Amino acid sequence: MASLRDVKNQINAVKKTKQITRAMNMVASAKLRGAQSKIERFRPYAEKFYEMLTELAAGTDPSIHPLLETREEVNTVGIVVATSERGLCGSFNTNLAQMARKLADNKIAEGKQVKMICVGKKGRDFFRKRGYDIMSDHTGAMNDFDFTLANQIGMEVIGAYLRGELDEVHMVFSEFVSMAKQVATSLPLLPLAGAAETAAETEAEQPGAGGMSEYIYEPSVEGLLAELLPRYVKVVIYRGLLDTSTSEHAARMAAMDNATKNCDEMVDTLTLQYNKARQAVITTELMDIVGGAEALKG
Structure with missing residues (x-):
C-alpha cells in the first residue's frame, strides 16, 4: 500500500x-473563436466562387483548359494532407492520417504511384515513418497562416499537374461542422472536369427547370477560365486549411x-x-x- x-x-x-x-483549454477556446470567425466569413465566398465557376464551365469543351481535362491514363496521384503541428487534440490527427493512408493504399492497390504533400508536422511524421513518398512538406505553417500558404501549395500542385508529374490530385482535411463534430473529408482537387455535367444534372433535377440561363461573357469564356481555374484550386486549398485549423482548436478544446x-x-x-x-x-x-x-x- x-x-x-x-x-x-x-x-x-x-x-x-x-x-x-x-x-x-482556455487558449484553445480563444484561438477557436478567431479561426471560426475566419472560416464563417470565407465559406460564402468559396461557395459563390464554385457556383460561378460551375455556370461558367457549363456547356464548354473541357479541352479548352488543361485543368479541366481528365487524362485517359492516371499513373501518379498526389494527396494533399492537412494536419496540425502539435498533438494533445484527441484522435484529430489520427483520423486525418488514417483517411489519407486508406486513400493512398487504394491508389497503390490499383497500380498507381502516390506522392504525399503534407501540411503540418503530424501528417509529415506519420507518412515518413511508414515509408510513403513525400513530394513536399510544409511544417510549421499551420500555426499561423494566410492565403499565401494556399497560393504556394496551389502553385506547386498546379505546376506538377501541368508538367505531367501528377495525373490526379486529392485533398484530405477536417471539415468543421460544429464545436462537437469535425469530419475527416477527402475531396478531389484535380482535374476540375465535371463542373458542367454537375451543373446540368442539378438544373435537370429541379422541378420546372427550363435549362441553364445564357450569358454573354466579356472577355471570352476561355479567358475567364484561364484566370479563374487556378484561383479556384487555391480557394479550395485555403478553405481546407481554415477548416482544419478550426477543427484542430475545437478538438484540442x-x-x-x-x-x-x-x-x-x-x-x-x-x-x-x-x-x-x-x-x-x-x-x-x-x-x-x-x-x-x-x-x-x-
Whole structure:
C-alpha cells in the first residue's frame, strides 16, 4: 500500500496537471473563436466562387483548359494532407492520417504511384515513418497562416499537374461542422472536369427547370477560365486549411476539457485513498496506545 506521502504527492501532481489542461483549454477556446470567425466569413465566398465557376464551365469543351481535362491514363496521384503541428487534440490527427493512408493504399492497390504533400508536422511524421513518398512538406505553417500558404501549395500542385508529374490530385482535411463534430473529408482537387455535367444534372433535377440561363461573357469564356481555374484550386486549398485549423482548436478544446474532468476524478479517487490510509494509520496508532496501556495495567 502506498504511503501517505506518496499519495499526497500524487494528488499535488494531478492538481498541477489540471491547471495545465485548464489553461490549454482556455487558449484553445480563444484561438477557436478567431479561426471560426475566419472560416464563417470565407465559406460564402468559396461557395459563390464554385457556383460561378460551375455556370461558367457549363456547356464548354473541357479541352479548352488543361485543368479541366481528365487524362485517359492516371499513373501518379498526389494527396494533399492537412494536419496540425502539435498533438494533445484527441484522435484529430489520427483520423486525418488514417483517411489519407486508406486513400493512398487504394491508389497503390490499383497500380498507381502516390506522392504525399503534407501540411503540418503530424501528417509529415506519420507518412515518413511508414515509408510513403513525400513530394513536399510544409511544417510549421499551420500555426499561423494566410492565403499565401494556399497560393504556394496551389502553385506547386498546379505546376506538377501541368508538367505531367501528377495525373490526379486529392485533398484530405477536417471539415468543421460544429464545436462537437469535425469530419475527416477527402475531396478531389484535380482535374476540375465535371463542373458542367454537375451543373446540368442539378438544373435537370429541379422541378420546372427550363435549362441553364445564357450569358454573354466579356472577355471570352476561355479567358475567364484561364484566370479563374487556378484561383479556384487555391480557394479550395485555403478553405481546407481554415477548416482544419478550426477543427484542430475545437478538438484540442474538447480533449483538454475531458482531461480536466479526468483530473478531478483522479483527485477524488486519490483523496479517498489518502483518507483510508490515514484512517488506517490512526487506527494502528490507537491500537498500539491501548495495547500499551493494557500492558502497563497488567
